[in-house]
Amino acid sequence: MSSKFDSIRPYEDADIPSVLNKLFNNKEFIASLVAFKFSSWPRFLRPVLGYLTRRYILKQMTGVKTARDFQHLIGPYMERMISTTTQSFTVSGLESLDLSQACLFISNHRDIALDPAFVNWALHMNGQDTVRIAVGDNLLKKEWVADLIRLNKCFIVKRSATDRREKLKAAKLLSEYIEFSLNSESQHIWIAQKEGRAKDGNDQTNPAIISMFSLNKPKTTEFATYIDSLRIVPVSISYEFDPCDISKAKELQQLEDEGSYDKPDNEDVQSIVNGITGQKGRVHVHFGEKLTGEFENAKQVAEHLDSAILSGYKPFSTGAVAATMLDPGPDYSCENKEKAEQYLQERLQDLSENEQNKLLTMYATSFLKQQS
Numbered sequence: 001m002s003s004k005f006d007s008i009r010p011y012e013d014a015d016i017p018s019v020l021n022k023l024f025n026n027k028e029f030i031a032s033l034v035a036f037k038f039s040s041w042p043r044f045l046r047p048v049l050g051y052l053t054r055r056y057i058l059k060q061m062t063g064v065k066t067a068r069d070f071q072h073l074i075g076p077y078m079e080r081m082i083s084t085t086t087q088s089f090t091v092s093g094l095e096s097l098d099l100s101q102a103c104l105f106i107s108n109h110r111d112i113a114l115d116p117a118f119v120n121w122a123l124h125m126n127g128q129d130t131v132r133i134a135v136g137d138n139l140l141k142k143e144w145v146a147d148l149i150r151l152n153k154c155f156i157v158k159r160s161a162t163d164r165r166e167k168l169k170a171a172k173l174l175s176e177y178i179e180f181s182l183n184s185e186s187q188h189i190w191i192a193q194k195e196g197r198a199k200d201g202n203d204q205t206n207p208a209i210i211s212m213f214s215l216n217k218p219k220t221t222e223f224a225t226y227i228d229s230l231r232i233v234p235v236s237i238s239y240e241f242d243p244c245d246i247s248k249a250k251e252l253q254q255l256e257d258e259g260s261y262d263k264p265d266n267e268d269v270q271s272i273v274n275g276i277t278g279q280k281g282r283v284h285v286h287f288g289e290k291l292t293g294e295f296e297n298a299k300q301v302a303e304h305l306d307s308a309i310l311s312g313y314k315p316f317s318t319g320a321v322a323a324t325m326l327d328p329g330p331d332y333s334c335e336n337k338e339k340a341e342q343y344l345q346e347r348l349q350d351l352s353e354n355e356q357n358k359l360l361t362m363y364a365t366s367f368l369k370q371q372s
Contacts, residue, residue: 005177008156010132011147013066019147020061029144030054036273070151071130078121086280087240091122093287093312097233099128102182102189103290104213107235108203108309109192111244111275112139112268115237116190122285123188132181134191139268155181159195175215182230190235193305199248200358201365203313205305210298224295234288234305236312242362243278244271245347249359253352281343286312310369318344319367322360332371 011019023029027050034049041049064070082089097103109115116133123130133154140146140156150156155177158170181187194206210227217226242248255261288308295301317340320332325344334340344363348356 004173005180008158008173008177009150010153010155011067011150016064016066016070016151019151020064023144023147024054024058024061026144028142029148030057032144032269033057067151067153071153074152075124078117081276082121082283085276085278086283088282089118089121090282090284091125091287092284093289094122094126097287097290099188101231102186103231103233104178104182105131105188105190105233105235105287106193106205106209106305106309107190107237108313109194109197110237110239110242112197113272114275114280115192118237118283118285119190119235122287129188131188131190134189136195141265142269145269171212172215175212178213179216179230193302193309197248199252199362201362203306203309203366205302205309207298207302210301214298223297224293227295227301228292232291232301232305234291234308234312236284236286236288236309236314238282238284238286238314238316238366240281240283240316240318241279241343243274243280245359245362246351247271247274248362249351249355252358253355256354281318282316284314286314288312310366313366313370315367315370316340318363322363323368323371326357326360326364332367 030050030053031046034046034053037053038046038049060073064073105119107115107119116131120130130153133152134157135149135154136157136159138159140149146156157174161167161170178189178191181189191209194204194209198204213230214223214226217223251261288311291301291304291308293304295304315334317334317336320334321337321340321344324330324332344360347359351359
């Protein structure tokens with residue numbers, strides 16, 4: 001791979017030994033693992049637990065020499081997470097795709113880590129290689145987090161640049177890297193349809209993402225031809241329950257009340273942990289058809305993606321029940337209605353009336369869009 005991508009690319013096999021050694025000796029990384037794994041244990045035991053945790057990780061990592069080895073190591077943990085925090089995990093549409101060439105998967109974005117993880121798992125279960133994952137540099141404030149993420153085939157989307165020229169330079173490099181990954185290295189790519197999670201449940205593609213892709217387009221190539229060469233596939237990820245729904249509702253209400261939201265330093269990491277460990281009910285991943293057509297601009301592509309992602313979204317009872325709780329007028333029939341009502345009532349207990357409306361809206365939005 002060209003060295004021009006070193007600042008944003010995932011770690012390569014040659015990087016693995018030094019990166020793992022750095023992680024093993026990072027006290028904050030070990031302490032974070034202990035705090036997560038043994039949160040209910042007495043704090044005075046943490047030094048001992050840290051020592052034992054480091055020894056355990058060293059043993060687990062003994063056979064890890066490549067990025068693929070690292071992902072194989074994660075596999076059983078992913079399988080355990082699915083078996084303990086989901087009622088079911090289903091996939092549709094993948095059998096209709098031609099995956100002989102790398103695809104650019106663009107999905108709705110509800111969970112920081114699990115959206116690409118579930119796409120990866122669907123591909124893995126169908127004998128496909130996993131994706132390279134676009135991750136914003138806002139998640140990489142801690143060095144050990146950046147190392148861990150880049151070990152797992154993630155590449156960096158630089159959002160922190162403030163200078164206009166630097167922003168354009170970063171966007172051009174990212175555009176070139178994505179095209180290079182797809183067409184020179186035959187690596188699938190995953191990227192969210194917009195920056196940040198759709199905390200209000202409104203899945204909408206940002207045309208700026210599509211414009212970024214086209215920055216690497218040769219001047220002599222038509223826009224539609226270049227978009228076709230990227231082999232864009234819309235992906236719809238549906239969660240029956242959102243483990244982060246309460247925190248999202250509170251954030252949205254504070255943003256509405258105060259005009260801003262001051263995010264704590266560890267909030268993104270905590271959201272990742274809550275998403276992984278929380279109950280998700282049923283989860284469905286739908287792979288749509290590869291984009292084809294004479295698209296004239298980024299807005300048209302974004303509108304097509306919005307329609308495709310919405311049509312692939314699987315409606316769960318939480319959506320219908322939330323819609324009814326917001327507006328008792330329409331009668332939406334759904335299965336498991338009592339279970340959904342019980343879940344939502346429990347999530348609403350400690351929220352203000354406005355926060356309750358925010359939480360219900362995030363579940364109801366996609367369902368109501370499908371009804372219209």
